[in-house]
Amino acid sequence: xxxxxxxxxxxxxxxxxxxxxxxxxxxxxxxxxxxxxxxxxxxxxxxxxxxxxxxxxxxxxxxxxxxxxxxxxxxxxxxxxxxxxxxxxxxxxxxxxxxxxxxxxxxxxxxxxxxxxxxxxxxxxxxxxxxxxxxxxxxxxxxxxxxxxxxxxxxxxxxxxxxxxxxxxxxxxxxxxxxxxxxxxxxxxxxxxxxxxxxxxxxxxxxxxxxx
Numbered sequence: 539x540x541x542x543x544x545x546x547x548x549x550x551x552x553x554x555x556x557x558x559x560x561x562x563x564x565x566x567x568x569x570x571x572x573x574x575x576x577x578x579x580x581x582x583x584x585x586x587x588x589x590x591x592x593x594x595x596x597x598x599x600x601x602x603x604x605x606x607x608x609x610x611x612x613x614x615x616x617x618x619x620x621x622x623x624x625x626x627x628x629x630x631x632x633x634x635x636x637x638x639x640x641x642x643x644x645x646x647x648x649x650x651x652x653x654x655x656x657x658x659x660x661x662x663x664x665x666x667x668x669x670x671x672x673x674x675x676x677x678x679x680x681x682x683x684x685x686x687x688x689x690x691x692x693x694x695x696x697x698x699x700x701x702x703x704x705x706x707x708x709x710x711x712x713x714x715x716x717x718x719x720x721x722x723x724x725x726x727x728x729x730x731x732x733x734x735x736x737x738x739x740x741x742x743x744x745x746x747x748x749x750x
């Protein structure tokens with residue numbers, strides 16, 4: 539079993555950024571409408587349960603704190619939450635995550651998300667929205683770090699083999715969450731986020747989704 543996982547995970551391709559998927563679940567062969575981009579919202583506090591406006595579109599952020607992607611016209615768009623409003627500039631054909639309240643900021647942080655381009659692979663997206671100085675996404679067997687040394691406020695992307703493997707998010711040597719066996723699907727994206735500070739940190743895993 540360990541030998542099988544070693545072989546399966548040996549093809550992890552290095553890459554850095556953040557993000558999601560198109561249509562069925564994955565950032566693969568992006569094809570938004572002409573002059574449009576895909577955008578999602580993450581509440582960096584991990585609270586969710588809010589409505590955010592991006593341009594003329596409404597985004598519902600669920601309790602997980604991670605919304606699906608929506609289609610938004612390219613160019614400068616307003617991001618509005620309650621009485622607060624800011625602007626982000628979106629390029630056609632790109633995928634983005636708008637992070638709210640990142641490190642206590644009142645203005646949204648715009649992250650461009652990397653795209654999964656290999657249909658035989660699975661996309662793994664990891665965000666450290668906590669005070670943990672070094673977050674690691676780890677496969678206990680066969681002791682492989684998928685993403686490591688992820689600092690606060692940063693994100694990372696990896697294109698990995700489509701396998702079923704145990705995964706855990708670590709804060710140094712401390713396990714924040716053991717997700718057990720996860721099926722990493724071909725042409726699909728899976729987002730992992732660490733929220734919180736001190737002893738109140740938590741970690742989640744959310745499949746990437748797009749609403750049109």
